[in-house]
Amino acid sequence: MTDLTTVTARRRTTAGGPPRVAQQRRGLPHLGAVAALTPFALFLAVFLLWPMAAVVWHAITPNGVLGTSGLVRAVSGPYRSAFVNSFVLSGASAVIGGVIGLVLALVVRDLRRPAWIAPATDAFSSVASQLGGVPLAFAFIATIGTQGLLTKALSAVGIDVRSVFSLSSLAGITLVYLYFQIPMMYLVVAPAVGGLRRSWREASELLGAGPVRYWLTIAGPILAPSVLGGMVLLFINAFSAYATAYVLSSSTSxxxxQIRFVLQGNVITGEQDLGYALVTWTVVLMGVGLVVMQLLQRRAARWTAA
Structure with missing residues (x-):
């Protein structure tokens, strides 16, 4: 009897041993993963975190004294209009581009013929979402600029576009930004749109729900986090864009x-810290946007895992 008890205890101990060892091993970081991430972490620390910390420090210590006068001045007076214009430009391009990108994703999802539409749209969106700067600005100037091909063609038939539209205005810059905002929104929201199951719609129809009720109570709430997250991404993307706006209109506030203007030294002596303050507010805005995006992505991931 004693031998049987001893053998049973040994079996229990042996059976319980490996899981405990495995749990201990799981808790330890993998040395290979740490070694692979170390160069990337150093790169971020040297070229992102360190410069960002230096910029924030200069912004909160104008003239070497700790304070917020530089931050307050960066969002007041003539610089306030720069933030207002950037918010209007970014918000308009994010909302318009977000809505059109969502509609495009829904349309492509329901298309079955021709079969090349979806792959072609994906390929074009991948390229167009990264196209910006001088090439994009030049393409629009050559097409619908003051001396653009389309502008001259319309003028030949009696339609003067130049009297009601200009690429150097906020509306014109917004139109140019939509070229890369719409494809970016399509790429962001397409996986969420593709995750809508047909069984959900069939079940809602069996329960007597029409198309409007289906979109308001089922599809809409499911897509909302992805759509809102995509619009936040578009807002950040438009707010930080520089080269396209500079080529189209370097005088637009x-x-x-404004950051470029200050960093080039076009300020009164002793006001160099103003540029750091402008960059700090931009970094804060980007950080808030990234946090909101992360929260929305977690919300959207619930349906992906379901």
Whole structure:
């Protein structure tokens, strides 16, 4: 009897041993993963975190004294209009681009013929979402600029576009930004749209729900986190864009253009800290946007895992 008890205890101990060891091993970081991430972490620390910390420090210590006068001045007076214009430009391009990108994703999802539409749209969106700067600005200037091909063609038939539209205005810059905002929104929201199951719609129809009720109570709430997260991403993308706006209109008061103006030394002596303050507010805005996006992505991931 004693031998049987001893053998049973040994079996229990042996059976319980490996899981405990496995749990201990799981808790330890993998040395290979740490070694692989170390260069990337050093790169971020040297070229992102350190410069960002230096910029924030200069912004909160104008003239070497700790204070917030520089931050307050960066959002007041003539610089307030730069933030207002940037918010209007970014908000308009994010909302318009977000809505059109969502509609495009829904349309492509329901198309079955021709079969090349979806792959072609994906390929074009991947390229167009990253196209910006001088090439994009030049393409629009050559097409619908003051001396653009389309502008001259319309003028030949009696339609003077130049009297009601200009690429150098906020509306014109917004139109140019939509070229890369719409494809970016399509890429962001397409996986969420593709995750809508047909069984959900069939079940809602069996329960007597029409198309409007289906979108308001089922599809809409499911897509809302992804759509809102995509619009936040578009807002951040438009707010930080610089080269396209500079080529189209270097005189337009936008935050990235004001930062360039200050960093080039076009300020009164002793006011160099103003540029650090402008960059700090931009970094804060980007950080808030990234936090909101992360929360929305977690919300959207619930349906992906379901």
């Amino acid at each position: 936008l935050v990235p253009l």
